[in-house]
Amino acid sequence: MSTHEITTAVNGRSRSAQVQARTSLADLLRAEFGLTGTHVSCEQGHCGACTVLLDGLPVRSCLVLAVQVDGAEVETVENLPDGGLQAAMREEHGLQCGFCTPGLLMSLAHAEREQLPADEVLTEVLPAHLCRCTGYGGIRAAVERHWNGREQR
Amino acid sequence: MTGLIGSRVPRPQDHRLLRGRGRYVADVPAPGALHAAVVRSPVPHGRITGFDAADSGACALGPQEIAEHTRPLPTAWRLPGQQPDQVPLTAGTVRYTGQPIGLVVAAGRAEAEDAAEQVRLRIDRLPAVFDADAALAPGAPLLHPDNGTNRAGEAHFGDPRAEVEAAIADAAHVVERQLAVQRICPSPLETRGLLAEWDPAVERLTAHISTQSPHVVRQELAAALRLRIDQIRVVAPDVGGSFGSKVGLQAEEVLVCLAAVLLGRPVRWIEDRAEQLLAGYHGRGQRARARLALDADGRFRALHADIRSDLGAFAAQAGSGPAQVSGLTLEGPYRFERAGAVVTGVHTNTAPTAAYRGYGMQESSWIRERLIDEAARELGADPLQLRLRNLVDGPRHRTRTSLVLDGADHAGALRRAAELAGAHRAADEPGVRRGVGVTAASEVTAFAPSALLESFGIDWSGWEGATLRINPDGTVTAHSGVTSVGQGVETGLAQLVAEHLGVPMPWVSVQLGDTATTPHSDLTSQASRSLALAGTALARAADRMRERMRRLAARHLEAAPDAVVLDAEAGSYRAGTGEISWVEVARRGWKGWRRDSAEHVRLEEHVDFDPPAPTFACSAHAAAVAVDLATGQVRVEGYWAVHDSGRLVNPMLAEGQVVGGVAQGLGIALLEEVAYDPDSGRPRAATSPADYQLPTARDVPPVVVEHRCTPSEVIPGGYRGVGEGGILPPPATVAAAVAAAVPEIAAELTATPLTPMRIWAAWDAAQRR
Numbered sequence: 001m002s003t004h005e006i007t008t009a010v011n012g013r014s015r016s017a018q019v020q021a022r023t024s025l026a027d028l029l030r031a032e033f034g035l036t037g038t039h040v041s042c043e044q045g046h047c048g049a050c051t052v053l054l055d056g057l058p059v060r061s062c063l064v065l066a067v068q069v070d071g072a073e074v075e076t077v078e079n080l081p082d083g084g085l086q087a088a089m090r091e092e093h094g095l096q097c098g099f100c101t102p103g104l105l106m107s108l109a110h111a112e113r114e115q116l117p118a119d120e121v122l123t124e125v126l127p128a129h130l131c132r133c134t135g136y137g138g139i140r141a142a143v144e145r146h147w148n149g150r151e152q153r
Numbered sequence: 154m155t156g157l158i159g160s161r162v163p164r165p166q167d168h169r170l171l172r173g174r175g176r177y178v179a180d181v182p183a184p185g186a187l188h189a190a191v192v193r194s195p196v197p198h199g200r201i202t203g204f205d206a207a208d209s210g211a212c213a214l215g216p217q218e219i220a221e222h223t224r225p226l227p228t229a230w231r232l233p234g235q236q237p238d239q240v241p242l243t244a245g246t247v248r249y250t251g252q253p254i255g256l257v258v259a260a261g262r263a264e265a266e267d268a269a270e271q272v273r274l275r276i277d278r279l280p281a282v283f284d285a286d287a288a289l290a291p292g293a294p295l296l297h298p299d300n301g302t303n304r305a306g307e308a309h310f311g312d313p314r315a316e317v318e319a320a321i322a323d324a325a326h327v328v329e330r331q332l333a334v335q336r337i338c339p340s341p342l343e344t345r346g347l348l349a350e351w352d353p354a355v356e357r358l359t360a361h362i363s364t365q366s367p368h369v370v371r372q373e374l375a376a377a378l379r380l381r382i383d384q385i386r387v388v389a390p391d392v393g394g395s396f397g398s399k400v401g402l403q404a405e406e407v408l409v410c411l412a413a414v415l416l417g418r419p420v421r422w423i424e425d426r427a428e429q430l431l432a433g434y435h436g437r438g439q440r441a442r443a444r445l446a447l448d449a450d451g452r453f454r455a456l457h458a459d460i461r462s463d464l465g466a467f468a469a470q471a472g473s474g475p476a477q478v479s480g481l482t483l484e485g486p487y488r489f490e491r492a493g494a495v496v497t498g499v500h501t502n503t504a505p506t507a508a509y510r511g512y513g514m515q516e517s518s519w520i521r522e523r524l525i526d527e528a529a530r531e532l533g534a535d536p537l538q539l540r541l542r543n544l545v546d547g548p549r550h551r552t553r554t555s556l557v558l559d560g561a562d563h564a565g566a567l568r569r570a571a572e573l574a575g576a577h578r579a580a581d582e583p584g585v586r587r588g589v590g591v592t593a594a595s596e597v598t599a600f601a602p603s604a605l606l607e608s609f610g611i612d613w614s615g616w617e618g619a620t621l622r623i624n625p626d627g628t629v630t631a632h633s634g635v636t637s638v639g640q641g642v643e644t645g646l647a648q649l650v651a652e653h654l655g656v657p658m659p660w661v662s663v664q665l666g667d668t669a670t671t672p673h674s675d676l677t678s679q680a681s682r683s684l685a686l687a688g689t690a691l692a693r694a695a696d697r698m699r700e701r702m703r704r705l706a707a708r709h710l711e712a713a714p715d716a717v718v719l720d721a722e723a724g725s726y727r728a729g730t731g732e733i734s735w736v737e738v739a740r741r742g743w744k745g746w747r748r749d750s751a752e753h754v755r756l757e758e759h760v761d762f763d764p765p766a767p768t769f770a771c772s773a774h775a776a777a778v779a780v781d782l783a784t785g786q787v788r789v790e791g792y793w794a795v796h797d798s799g800r801l802v803n804p805m806l807a808e809g810q811v812v813g814g815v816a817q818g819l820g821i822a823l824l825e826e827v828a829y830d831p832d833s834g835r836p837r838a839a840t841s842p843a844d845y846q847l848p849t850a851r852d853v854p855p856v857v858v859e860h861r862c863t864p865s866e867v868i869p870g871g872y873r874g875v876g877e878g879g880i881l882p883p884p885a886t887v888a889a890a891v892a893a894a895v896p897e898i899a900a901e902l903t904a905t906p907l908t909p910m911r912i913w914a915a916w917d918a919a920q921r922r
Contacts (some may be wrong), residue, residue, distance in 0.1 A: 022263065031261075036180035037173020039393070039780075041342045042426045046842040049342055077173035086171040091637030093809045097639025098170030099177065099342040099393030111549045126850040130842075132342050133639050134395050136850040137858075138809055 006070035010035070011079035019066040025059075026050045028066035029076060037077040037102045041130075048129035051103035052076050058107045077102035080109055085146050094142035096133030104129045108143070118147035161805035163908055164644040165659075175391045178346045178363045179423050184310060186348060186419035187212075189409050190265035192255040192272045194247035197283070197502040197834030198294065201245055203275030204255055211257040211268035214412055219243035219255070222411055223377050226402060229675075230471035231722030232498045237467055240505075242377060242404045247276065248296050248466035249504050250835045251432030252715060256408040258420055281502035283829040285463040288501045296466060296500040304605025307472065310480035311493030311553040315650030320455035320491040328528045333518045333904040334884070336438040336463065336827040337820070338430050338838075339509045340636075340847055343393020346423035347406050347432060349413035353678060359386045360410055364564040365395040365638050369613075371668050373402040373470075374410055389666035395638040396817070397508035398434065400679055431839040435827050436509025438463035439476060439516045445524035451534055453543045456492040458483055458520050459475075465500045465505035471611075472505055473498045478513025484552045485521050486563040486771055487543045492553040495838045503829055504836075510817060511880040512680065514596055522592040522885035522904070526892055530899055536889070537571050540593055548866065558595060559866040561797040561873065566861055567593045573793040573857060574775030576648075587790070590889025591775040594881040598770045598798075599867070600680035602763045603653070616763035617682070618672030619690035621650065622699055623756040625743045627724075627736035628813040629654065629661045631691055634674020635683035636646035636666050640810060640876060642683045645802040647832045649688045649870075653695035654722050656735070669728050672759070676745040681770065684780035684802060686762055689869055694758035701752065702726075706738045708747040768865040770873040772796045774815070774882035777888040785890055785913025787823055789854050794882075796832025797861040799873030807875045808858045815880020816853045822884040823906050824848060 007016045018030045026043075029035045030050070033087055033117060038061055042047040044058040052061045053075040080086075085108055088094065095101045111121045121143050126136065170177065192213075194206075206213030225239035247254060257267040257272065277527035282293040287293055288303040296303055311317070314687040321327055358380065364370050367387040375382045392399065405422060413420040426435065462476030463556045473496065480494035529536035541564060548560040571591045578588045601615030620632040631650050637643050643663040651658040665671060676682060700714075703726070707714040712728035719726050741747070745754045777791035794811050801807045823844040827836045838844035864871025884905045891907060892899035897917035 020263070030179075031406075035173070037175070039175075039177070039343070040179070040423075041344070041393075042842045044426065044841055044843070055670060080172075082168075082172060086168075088165045089171055091165070093641075093805045095167060095170060096641060096809060096813060097341070097343065097392065097394040098167075098175050098640075101170055102173050104176075123852070128849075130342065130847050132340055132396070132847065132848060133813050134816070135812035135814070135848075135856060136808060136853050137812035137856055140855060141852070147178065 004067050006067055008069045008071065009073040011075055021067060023066040024062050025052070025064040025066055025069055026061035029061060035076050035078055038098050039102055044081065046130065047100065048107065049100045049103040053106055053110060058110045076123060077105055085109065085112065087144040088146035092141035092145055093138040094134065099140045100129060100131045118144060121147065155652065155835060157648045157658060158802050159804065162644060162648055162803055164641045177343055177391045177393050178361050181348050181361045181390055182348065183348050183419045185420060186421045187260060187461045188262040188265045189256050189258050189259045189420050189422040190269040190414060191253050191405050191428065192257060192269050194250060194252040194254055196247065196276055196278055197250045198279040198281035200279065201247060201254060201274065201276050203273065205273040205457045206257060208273065209268035209271040211259045212416065213407060214256045216243045216254060217431055219408065219411070224297050224379060225409060226373050226377055226470065228468060228470050230485065230697055231468065231476040232308050232473045232507055234470060235306035235473065235498065236300050240467060240469060242407055249502050251504060252466065253404045256412055258412050262423065262467045281834055283501055283503055283831050283834065285461050285499040285501055286785045288499050295504065303502055305468055305498035308477055308480065308496045310496070311445065312491045314493060317455050317457045317491045318495045321444055321457065324454040325449040326447045326528065326532060327444055328524050328531060329444045330524060330527060331440065332443050332520050332523055333440040334437045334475065334519055335905055336435045336506065337509065338433065338827050338845060339396045339398035339436050339600055339826045340369065341394030341396060341398060342428070344424035344426060344429050345399060347409055348419060348421045349410040350419040351414045351417055353417045357384050357386070358410060358414060359388065361388045362406060363392050363399055364389050365392065365399045365636055365679065367400065367636065367666055367668050368634060368673050369517040369675055370402050377407045378410060378414065385670045389636055392638040395722060396510040397512065397679065400508050400790065414815065426842055427840050430827065430836060430845055432504050434469055434505050434507035434535065435550065436506060437516065438506045439479065441520050443520045443524055445528055447528055451532065451542055453487055453489050456483060456489050456521065458494045460494055460496045462496060462498050463501055463503065463506060465501060465503045467505060468498060468499065469507040472507055475508065475513035479514040479517040481554050481900045482514050482519060482597060483555065486545050486558065486593050488545055502834065508679065510814065511877050514877065514885065515818065517880045518594045518881045519885050521553065523888060526889045527899065530896065531893065540567060541563050544593065545596055546638055556597065556767060558769045560863060561595065561769055562861045562863045563593060563595070563771050564898040566590070566795040566797055567773040569859060570773035570793050570795045574791065575775060577777045577791045579777065579790060586780045586782060586894040587777065588890045588894025589660050590886050590893055591773065591776060592882045592886045592889055593773045595769050595771045596681065596878045596881060597767050598681040599685035599764060599768045600676060600682050601767055602765060603688060603756040613675035615676065616761050617674055617686035617690050618759065618761045619687060619694045620672055620693060621694035621758045623698060623702065623739045625740050627739040629656065631661060631663045632664060632671045633687040633691060634672045635687040638678060640678065642678060645684050645806060646688055646691055648802050649692050650695045651835040653692045654699050655719055681876040681878065685768065685868045685872040685874050686764065688802065688872060690760045690762035693762065693872060694760040697758045702738055705742050705748065709733050709738065709741065745748065750817045764867050766867050768867040769871050770796065770798045770875065770878050772882060774886045776886060776890040778892045778894060780891055782916055785909035785916065787887065787907055787912060789819060789887060793857045794853050794879060795859045795861065796875065796878050797863050798875040798878065799865040800862055801860060802870035802872065804860065805858065810875045811858045811879040812856045814877065815856050815883055818880040818883025819853055819887065821905055822887040824852065826906050839909055847875060
């Protein structure tokens with residue numbers, strides 16, 4: 001198995017590592033950089049739990065190889081400011097076990113930066129993430145609260 | 154503090170989980186930890202004649218080492234006469250594809266998986282059987298030849314069979330159906346996993362494990378590894394969902410601990426999704442011949458089901474438990490003159506089935522509610538009126554299986570669900586039919602007392618304990634044997650403690666999941682019981698502690714206890730002009746100063762609560778569906794859930810439990826299935842979550858939840874329970890709505906999931922008739 005030296009900007013900080021060609025970005029972040037906020041669940045790109053931002057775009061980090069992020073910028077849940085989105089998730093019970101939450105937050109953070117309307121977030125972004133606990137009710141309420149600035153459901 | 158009980162308090166741990174600071178088992182730091190991969194059977198049935206790990210380049214445990222160092226796992230809930238009555242950790246014979254045979258350990262996870270592939274197995278294949286009915290047919294391959302049959306055992310519930318048969322024979326109308334609930338994969342997003350550390354110097358094992366039941370895991374590990382219980386500490390860190398799938402120990406977890414003991418090194422194993430689908434214990438897998446008998450004016454006379462439960466290759470820890478609960482709860486919230494069930498467990502060459510949220514009660518709801526809707530259709534009756542006519546009412550109702558329903562608002566919930574759905578208006582359009590269904594369910598909650606479990610022959614206790622401590626710095630620590638698996642019970646418990654102690658909630662830390670600190674618990678957060686049982690124990694401990702602290706403050710202030718008032722905002726006790734802080738009373742308390750000589754020193758209270766009986770919650774659900782006749786696709790366009798879970802401590806968390814349960818129930822209704830392919834002997838969906846469809850936000854509409862709050866008679870605070878209620882009605886409710894939309898296929902709606910293929914085939918057949 002060949003190994004490769006890579007350098008990547010993770011959460012604004014330049015980091016280098018020796019990785020095997022087969023190492024995924026998720027494993028790089030978790031095992032090499034100790035960023036365990038990114039969770040690995042299905043490892044096949046379906047569930048979205050491992051979503052991070054690669055050069056500003058959401059990717060399933062289980063489907064990206066570490067060697068592919070050489071020279072790129074990666075942002076993980078640890079770097080998100082604790083702002084209105086998180087407050088809305090807390091207030092609306094948008095998480096239970098919390099395992100899918102970091103990946104979902106990355107997609108929502110991207111949607112917010114892209115100024116996607118709430119409707120599109122609910123119909124296009126949310127269905128790309130599996131949550132087994134909430135039935136999506138609390139997450140929908142959190143998105144609506146945060147996007148629409150609603151005080152109460 | 155007052156007013157905490159009943160308020161929508163956000164969860165303290167969310168702050169951490171939302172910043173990526175969860176601590177799941179894969180995140181627990183362990184420098185130098187090795188990684189394990191499981192060697193699994195590639196065939197559904199066969200004799201192992203060789204296990205050669207020489208080429209793997211890794212440290213391996215094979216069948217011989219495992220047999221030498223372990224004993225089988227005990228089971229806790231069996232059918233009468235059930236054989237085998239233990240869970241094998243290794244076997245000369247493998248009985249399902251994916252059954253663990255051995256373990257390899259390497260520096261990293263990828264290396265361990267590479268090594269597992271290099272293990273050379275020799276297995277002499279045996280004929281296999283994957284279907285419970287086929288397994289009982291003459292000449293079927295036998296999984297346990299010593300038994301002479303694949304029938305694992307049988308249990309009877311309710312009235313004597315002859316009496317039920319007489320009532321059925323005597324009735325004006327009988328509806329009979331073969332009704333099935335498919336095998337599913339519970340699918341918590343965090344798979345199973347553990348980190349095992351053996352300290353050879355002191356001979357102690359610490360296991361951080363993603364589990365719902367740390368004390369049971371400890372007991373079972375001790376039995377399997379021949380250790381003393383007090384040599385083992387089990388810690389459940391953050392758990393990424395369980396839904397019943399992490400309640401017992403499974404073979405892989407024992408093998409990882411064994412590897413850690415033998416190597417003297419930390420060993421970690423994280424199950425992957427394909428392993429979870431293939432060989433993690435499944436849920437459900439039940440088939441019933443069921444009959445409902447009615448008299449001429451629609452009064453229920455009798456209900457009976459012959460239930461066949463596919464236990465898989467061997468019965469797991471409580472393998473037949475869900476099917477036994479199906480028999481026990483068949484009647485739900487209705488009155489019958491006679492009712493009964495026979496539950497038969499069957500062995501097949503498939504992964505064992507075990508607990509999954511809803512635990513037999515979803516299956517019994519499916520049987521009962523389907524029969525009721527079919528009876529209404531055949532009699533030309535309004536299904537809502539037929540239900541209301543037969544619903545239990547009054548404060549107490551004893552079922553034919555001797556359960557005592559304690560007065561939840563069945564009729565109010567049913568009427569309200571129908572009313573909510575009745576406001577939904579949607580018309581048919583070309584090729585698309587629409588319909589609404591409404592069903593009712595009742596749920597055993599706060600599963601206890603211990604004596605009841607003993608009478609059922611279940612080798613578990615039903616009580617829950619509490620340890621409440623006021624620390625020398627005035628902070629409050631609460632321990633209980635129940636666990637947090639995402640449902641947020643620690644928040645509800647903290648609300649109860651703060652309210653009963655009279656202090657602000659941030660003073661209270663509820664710490665669960667560690668056998669070193671928590672009271673023993675067998676059933677923990679299973680069976681919708683943690684808030685009602687552990688909450689009551691903690692509330693009582695807090696009541697006692699509140700008085701002890703006040704008496705101590707009174708002695709320091711030289712005042713009468715009745716004259717002492719706690720100002721929780723200021724954090725101090727006052728009596729007249731005298732004042733002493735809560736922290737100072739706690740600090741001096743631990744010194745033993747000025748205590749009543751009859752009182753113990755430590756500012757700790759230990760309370761065990763074993764209620765006189767279980768309590769019951771109830772629900773009524775309504776669904777509005779659209780059925781595309783060209784594709785067979787069913788879309789759920791509206792969903793309403795009315796629950797009576799007694800007094801609610803945190804309505805926000807209760808609603809989260811209901812909606813989450815509904816979503817899982819919709820998965821059973823429409824999407825999820827582990828179906829074995831008889832040619833390969835593997836589940837068809839065993840490789841990828843693309844094949845095993847979990848509900849997404851597109852599949853689950855916004856769910857309207859309402860609660861009626863009739864206090865429980867059994868639980869002092871009036872709490873009932875809410876964890877499982879949401880998953881019970883959706884399959885029957887969706888089927889009722891589909892039947893209302895397409896009555897031509899109503900009689901064929903006998904098995905879930907209601908996939909487009911099933912619906913289309915039924916419609917196509919109806920068109921040809």
